[in-house]
Amino acid sequence: MAVQSRVIIVGGGIVGVSILYHLAKAGEKDAILLERRELTSGATWHAAGNVHTQSPYANLSALQAYSVRLYDGLAEEVGQEVGSHVVGGFFLAQTRERMEEFKHLAGKFRAIGLEYDLVTPSEIKSKSPLMNVSDLEGGAWDPEEGHVDPCSVTMGLAAGARKHGGKILRNTQVEGIARLPSGHWRLTSGEETFECEIVVNCAGFWADEIARMVGTRLPITNMEHQYLVTEAMPSVVALGHELPMIRDCDSQFYLRQEGQGLLLGPWERDCRRAWNETDGRAPLSFGQELFEDDWERLEDGLGAIFHRVPDLKTAGIKRGVNGAISFSPDGRPMIGPMPHVPGFFVACGFLGGIAQGGGIGLAMSQWILEGESELDLHFLDVARFGDWTTREFARERTHEIMPIRYEVTYPGIERKTGRTHLKTTPIHDNLLAQGAVMGQAFGWERPLWFAPEGVKPADKPSFRRPNWWQHVGAEAKAMAAGCGLSDMSSYCKFRLSGPDAQEFLDHVGSARVPERSGKIALSLMLNDRGGIVGDMTIENAGGGSFHSVGATLGAAIYQRWMEEHVGDFDVRVENVTDRYAAIGIAGPNSRALLNALSDSAFSDFPFMSSKMVEVGGVRCKAARISFTGELGWELHCPMPDQKALYDALMAEGENHGLVLMGARAMGMLRLEKGYRSWGADMTTEVTPHAAGLERFCSTKKDYIGRGAVDTQRSAPPERRLVTLEVDPVAPPCWGTEPVLKDDALIGHVTSGGMGWRSGKMLALGWIDDGAATTGSELEVQILLQSYKATVISDPVYDPRNELLLG
Numbered sequence: 001m002a003v004q005s006r007v008i009i010v011g012g013g014i015v016g017v018s019i020l021y022h023l024a025k026a027g028e029k030d031a032i033l034l035e036r037r038e039l040t041s042g043a044t045w046h047a048a049g050n051v052h053t054q055s056p057y058a059n060l061s062a063l064q065a066y067s068v069r070l071y072d073g074l075a076e077e078v079g080q081e082v083g084s085h086v087v088g089g090f091f092l093a094q095t096r097e098r099m100e101e102f103k104h105l106a107g108k109f110r111a112i113g114l115e116y117d118l119v120t121p122s123e124i125k126s127k128s129p130l131m132n133v134s135d136l137e138g139g140a141w142d143p144e145e146g147h148v149d150p151c152s153v154t155m156g157l158a159a160g161a162r163k164h165g166g167k168i169l170r171n172t173q174v175e176g177i178a179r180l181p182s183g184h185w186r187l188t189s190g191e192e193t194f195e196c197e198i199v200v201n202c203a204g205f206w207a208d209e210i211a212r213m214v215g216t217r218l219p220i221t222n223m224e225h226q227y228l229v230t231e232a233m234p235s236v237v238a239l240g241h242e243l244p245m246i247r248d249c250d251s252q253f254y255l256r257q258e259g260q261g262l263l264l265g266p267w268e269r270d271c272r273r274a275w276n277e278t279d280g281r282a283p284l285s286f287g288q289e290l291f292e293d294d295w296e297r298l299e300d301g302l303g304a305i306f307h308r309v310p311d312l313k314t315a316g317i318k319r320g321v322n323g324a325i326s327f328s329p330d331g332r333p334m335i336g337p338m339p340h341v342p343g344f345f346v347a348c349g350f351l352g353g354i355a356q357g358g359g360i361g362l363a364m365s366q367w368i369l370e371g372e373s374e375l376d377l378h379f380l381d382v383a384r385f386g387d388w389t390t391r392e393f394a395r396e397r398t399h400e401i402m403p404i405r406y407e408v409t410y411p412g413i414e415r416k417t418g419r420t421h422l423k424t425t426p427i428h429d430n431l432l433a434q435g436a437v438m439g440q441a442f443g444w445e446r447p448l449w450f451a452p453e454g455v456k457p458a459d460k461p462s463f464r465r466p467n468w469w470q471h472v473g474a475e476a477k478a479m480a481a482g483c484g485l486s487d488m489s490s491y492c493k494f495r496l497s498g499p500d501a502q503e504f505l506d507h508v509g510s511a512r513v514p515e516r517s518g519k520i521a522l523s524l525m526l527n528d529r530g531g532i533v534g535d536m537t538i539e540n541a542g543g544g545s546f547h548s549v550g551a552t553l554g555a556a557i558y559q560r561w562m563e564e565h566v567g568d569f570d571v572r573v574e575n576v577t578d579r580y581a582a583i584g585i586a587g588p589n590s591r592a593l594l595n596a597l598s599d600s601a602f603s604d605f606p607f608m609s610s611k612m613v614e615v616g617g618v619r620c621k622a623a624r625i626s627f628t629g630e631l632g633w634e635l636h637c638p639m640p641d642q643k644a645l646y647d648a649l650m651a652e653g654e655n656h657g658l659v660l661m662g663a664r665a666m667g668m669l670r671l672e673k674g675y676r677s678w679g680a681d682m683t684t685e686v687t688p689h690a691a692g693l694e695r696f697c698s699t700k701k702d703y704i705g706r707g708a709v710d711t712q713r714s715a716p717p718e719r720r721l722v723t724l725e726v727d728p729v730a731p732p733c734w735g736t737e738p739v740l741k742d743d744a745l746i747g748h749v750t751s752g753g754m755g756w757r758s759g760k761m762l763a764l765g766w767i768d769d770g771a772a773t774t775g776s777e778l779e780v781q782i783l784l785q786s787y788k789a790t791v792i793s794d795p796v797y798d799p800r801n802e803l804l805l806g
Helices: 014-025 058-078 096-111 121-127 150-163 204-212 295-308 310-314 353-370 391-404 428-433 469-481 501-508 552-564 590-596 639-653 663-673 706-714
Strands: 003-010 031-034 089-093 117-119 138-142 167-169 176-179 185-189 192-201 221-230 245-248 253-258 261-266 317-327 334-337 344-348 436-441 444-450 483-487 492-497 520-526 532-542 545-550 572-575 580-586 610-615 618-623 632-638 658-660 719-726 738-741 744-755 760-768 777-782 785-792
Touching: 003 014, 003 185, 014 031, 014 150, 014 344, 014 353, 031 192, 058 096, 058 150, 058 353, 089 096, 089 121, 096 117, 096 138, 096 738, 096 744, 096 777, 121 138, 150 167, 150 353, 192 204, 192 353, 204 317, 204 344, 221 295, 221 391, 245 295, 253 295, 261 295, 295 310, 317 391, 334 353, 344 353, 428 436, 428 444, 444 469, 444 483, 444 663, 469 483, 469 658, 469 663, 483 639, 483 663, 492 501, 492 552, 501 545, 501 552, 520 552, 520 706, 532 552, 532 618, 545 552, 552 572, 580 590, 580 639, 590 632, 590 639, 610 639, 618 639, 632 639, 639 658, 663 744, 663 760, 719 744, 719 777, 738 760, 760 777, 760 785
Parallel strands: 003 031, 003 192, 031 167, 089 245, 192 344, 483 658
Antiparallel strands: 089 138, 117 138, 176 185, 185 192, 221 261, 221 317, 245 253, 253 261, 334 344, 436 444, 483 580, 492 545, 492 572, 520 532, 532 545, 580 632, 610 618, 618 632, 719 760, 719 785, 738 744, 738 777, 744 760, 777 785
């Protein structure tokens, strides 16, 4: 007879056990963890055990800080030692560029209430006297850095899980998973069977194998990584206190005290895939095992470590650890509900599983029990990957990022590898010929900016004004004077059809769905708390079908959300992004350009409406909407027809001042209109009222999240999104910069850039409601320097929308 449980977790590493612990502690008594061997048998048991809060992502830093505090208090909770050492840690900088990164991170840490201080070489030397600091510019100090014993922490979490009612079965290898007619799952392990409502895949090295059992896959690449532990060193013994953690970011290594010696781990330049002879797949028999030592691959890294700690040159090696770790293609964990597989959650791909395990366990338990995590985690969501993330793509990308584990995390950094696996539009080569610098978004190559003749078409990233800054400004200003063309084909596009399509869209969207063919509405998808899951335009395409367009990066998240709420609605949700190209035409001359190619079909064309037209001989669906805030249209056509449409527009565009625009110009133009961007300004932590978007929430129908929206109509939110005019001499705001009033923290920036038409440096600030009134004088801290910022009313440009509606 099958063992019944609501939730079954597959995999007993620190992440799986943490999820069980948090589920049980939250009151979920009907949860079982299945481990094929012994707890920690995969990557956990041999991990270095480092814990830290630093991350380029604010909410990941918050989760990692939670991990540190959870582990440090776990021994008292469960009554057994977990080996927690919170000793603080230094991040070392050998260059001014690295110090700029630390300044940027220090602002982010302040914005989320964490401590992170810049320090001088002499301050580093005072706390870490073994360090050679002669070539350092400085560093950063995080008081919550430390390390734990991975096995002891995992066993402590297991004890806590059992204490609260969680169950753990060891030596239970899952061999098959099948969907039952009820929609639940049946798992088999030898002669045993288990049935459950929810499966959570925490299988580490074997996560892809588990995923394939339910008809999906995960882009996991297993890599070898080595670290060394020295014998006792006289200089360490003589200290009488434990040394702080060290991360030499420019030399790509970590170092800490282990007993009376040191543990040192360089990130290998000559990185190697684990189990290469079996295409990177771990044998099911693999347990608490290691690979053979390969010191030659560490020579460069060890040289840098010996330079930093000269006493290591005479230290003996106590042991070496060459184990496997799992990478996702971007080095971040993959968590959340698996798209298209209801009831199947994922938590895998942990490069820093010990540091992240506690916080991820909390977030995953919230997602499983409440349908969402408290923090917005779209940047970790497994839905950020699609069918383009093949094993080959994942392997190429992993080999790029592993040797630069501690790279400077500039805003908007782009990867070089795996590009041949991405999708391109029919005009891709034409755009490259015009100087396009391409970026990557959900598997698509799309233009970021256009380098004029004589300028190298390549990014040179910076925390200040990067090399593309003025060129993006030229695109924006030329569009506002004439007209601009942008390739919008990567935007996610859905067709919804069926007898209940309109009723379904009214249920999942906040705005009333257009009842007449050819009309368009902007609608928000909200969760039960009123948090913004996404935004989309909805066009009544006639014949009972609807066409919806949304953010490129939200494609799989939007689709998953809609599919999760289909319920008893008779509706079909179809992703048609790959089938249809889209070109945006905007600017004061856009109507004249399009009329010249369409027998004046654009003369009588109301805002937020659509119709079929022929442009330059190509039949298109034209929609009068504009993300730039100028007069403009989107032209949607079958993908094979895009080249002919582009050629016609470019040829006629010579008579109308047509310029090409990339995504970065679009991202700045929208700031002047107060338009919010999904993933930055609009997240599940932000409600429509807080974002100033309540006008898109109907009072005449019911929809998901309406209760929370109605509550905020009479009870204002604690924080709001506002537009800030920042001192024009300030560096750009990239996001998470602290916003201050009288030197007190009142919020942070969500996005920013230059308002090229208004001549104002702008930022969107998420700030306390009491300071959100127009005219409030505040400060934004950018790279640890404060700049004047004033709350101004939206929109900054064309406040009466005369150009947009003209």
